[in-house]
Amino acid sequence: QTKQQLLAKWSKVENVTKIDYDLLKKLAAFALLIIIGILFRQYILKREHKKLQIAYGEVQKQKKKLKEQKKIYELIFDDAMDGILILDDGKFIDCNDSIVAMLKYETKEDIINRSPAQCSPLKQPDGKLSSEKVEEMIALAFKNRGHRFEWVHLNATGEEFWAEIVLTPVSIDKKEILHVVWRDISERKKLEFEIKELNRTLETKIETAVYALRRKDEILFKQSRLAQMGEMLSMIAHQWRQPLTAISATSSLIELKAKFNQLDNETAQQKANNISEYAQHLSRTIDDFRDFFKPNKEMKETSYDEVLSLVLGMIENSITNQNIKLHQDLNCHETFKTYPNELQQVILNLVKNAEDVLLEKEVKNGYIKLKTYEKNEKYILEVSDNGGGISDEIMVRIFDPYFSTKSDKNGTGLGLYMSKTIIEEHCDGELSVRNGSEGAVFRITLIKAEIGKNKYEE
Template identity: 40%
Template sequence: MFRVFIYVFLFISFLDASIIKKVEVFESTDRSLSVEDIKESKKFKRTKLPFIRASSNIFFLRVTFDKSKLDDELYSVELDTEFNNISVEKDIKYLDIYKNKVLDQSLDSFTETIYIKLNNIDDYVNFNIFVSESNDYAFKQILLSKFFGVAYGIVFAAFLYYIAFFIFNREKTYIYYALTQLSMLGILLFLSYREIENDRFYMDIIFFSFYLFSNLFTKSFLNTKVNTPIIDKILTYSIFLYTLDMLSGWIFNFYFMADMMPLSTLLIVYLIAGYVVYNQGYKPALFYLISWSIMVFSFLFIEFQFYFTTQELFIKPNYIIHVIAPLESLILAFALSYKMKILEEEKLQQQEFLTHQSKLASMGEMIGNIAHQWRQPLTHLSYIMMNLKTAFERDKLTSEYFDKKSIEAKNQLEFMSHTIDDFRDFFKVSKEKELFSLKIAIDEVINLLSASLNSYEIEVKFTYEKDIEIKSLRGELLQVIFNILNNAKDEFIRKDTSNPIINIHLYKEKKNIFIEISDNAGGIKNEILQKVFEPYFTTKDKGLGIGLYMSKMIIEKNIAGKLDVSNIEEGALFSIKIPNK
């Protein structure tokens, strides 16, 4: 297909060279002149195609064809320009068009001489004529439409894809990238299909949107506020300058930026930012750097053609833009995908860190509860030692008395050893699901905390309709119940609650099992109720704020249940819902 495309262009070029007999130009500063005014002028001078000038004047072209070189076919005469408004005189009819104009003519009606007025609205003229058989021209247009369609499809697909990512992830980078692609699609359509004479307003809006969203994308993707503060300020100020430049153009018809500097100079700061951030070790910046390098150097190439070329354009700007736009979309998609991978890895590392912190916090709570559990047996052991010492000093230490106290001491030590075993087994993490009794498991948690709760005179009421067996992660579920009970205890202590009571209710409804834990500590303030499960949020003076966060993660991620909190009349209610599979 690509070879056919090349052959068609070679054929067209050959045909053009043979059929165009001569091209003459008439230059004037009087923009009011029409073709009728200059048709008989003797000031026409011979010139060549393509006709290229950097000038603010208007130009009239007189093109003469060699009709004898034509066969008896239908021909398309394509008048091609990049920037100028054209008026065509053919059979005393004027046709005002923008960019390309095609005149279809048969051999009998083929006009040997046509007059063309170039209104030159951009102070730059680039004009050419192509003559081809209508079938060849139509074939070329079909190829171009398919090529353009692929470009539009890629850019629009990138827009939709990352809009969806933003909706489900709420990451600002995705919405900025999506809107950048939408603006780029607007640029492509604008360059291909604009047919109105005074379109500077629309061009300003489209290019400003592209620069605004690409700027915000750069700031967000590279985190310039942290990584490159100076460049971040430059990017911010450049948006304000661009806005002022646009307003200046609309109000005073003077663009101090757009008309005085190439667009590529505004985008070079993106390359600098990408290079700096990449050197700081942020690998996705490499893809960003590659994509914007292609974009910037393509613009430089286009501008180089306009400012320094006096021959035919190497490649039409419209074709270049339609190639680099989808290419940039694809490369930036790699950059965003790489960033997503890094964010996922960071999220996993953060999760592991929080899990580790949660374990350390739980160990601290465990040691505190072991201390409460050991306080009574240690006191008993102290009394045994004192009794033995007193009996020995008074010469009343008999073997029977010594054996009796030894058995008492042994019992206390065994109780302390069992306490250690209970806590060790309780905090043993196992990812294997096991079948267990919820009633026995909850009793185990209550027993582990009993000494600590009793020391603060906290009463625990556990009610259930019947015992329920469940196959799940036993250790992790017990850790959640432990965290909730421990938080209730801390809240009682912090608020100095009188007659503190914790109610635990176990029941089953249809396909779900519920464990509801409530207290009478006065509840949670409404303004912070929705924050209690956020990481590092705590109301405790020395709390880490990860206990309830990890509890919610365990229930909802590992056990596939639901953990909610609400206020009731006397306090707070934590509800654990577990699917009964």
């Protein structure tokens, strides 16, 4: 019966036609969800894998780049012309090949762990101890975030050399080290020393040359004055001829009158007075000449008028006696402080030169013109003549010492050189020459602002 029952039940089951679709749907949905989940995970995994792969490639690339950069930096560090060192806690912890070469050691290891003072002489050129100065320089580098200075180093063979040093603080892992650059400046320093030495010796050379020139000038001054003295003697002879003739004529007259008993008291007194006047005139000329030759280096208040009248007092006669006219056109009457004797000497030189050219060329109606005027705060005196002027080749050498065209008259060729020295160096003025319409025009220019400065007291 049980069997029967089971069979019945079985067949019943067999015949169930109604399927639970709801459950089926749920099961299918669940399975689908799981499948999608698995697929999605696969997809994510794949994507992440790809990303990882890219990232890995990137890392490799960066690694390669870093390696290359490291190589470049190492090259820069090692092959740099400048010496590079790393200074940590007062000791070198690394350096490049240039430093090894500069210090003439075998390897870097010889330098690592040394202090800067150990690569320097005991003292720097300023006398300070290298060890103390090293501390100072390092402190300055940290304080100013960098420091540049010059330093004397000592290499392995005991030779000193100059270097320019640049210290730059660099932070690494919260620690500050110093990046040190050395540049060998021995050549530059050598040149600097040579130039300094050259300057020093040049100064003494110039001093000696200037001194020699001064001495030469002094000698030339003396020579020039001696030459003038000779001329002066002939001028004195000219000046004296007339009064001497007058004196001798007067005394002959007195003698004659006395002989014939015609010399009354009045005539005797008058003639004696005449003789005494002539004698005074002679005495004055002597004084004028003597003053002229006095080595007078004192400045005096004077004027062109005064100086010219003294010069003309000495030479007017000898000039007019040679049929040379003297024209005067005097328009500057200002007084100023100068060296009257020297100024007289210059004017005398210029007038004598004019006289010489007029006589040499036998100029008819020869004249010498003296002109003074004031213009733009300058006192000007011109000496001109109608002697035909100066040719170009002579013009460029006219103020040279010993340049003279007067061979037969034995010219010293010092007149114009000395005159230029006096006017330009003693009086801070100007002596120039140009050709006028009929002859040479020499111009003395005294500048108001420069007048009165005593050259001999400087």
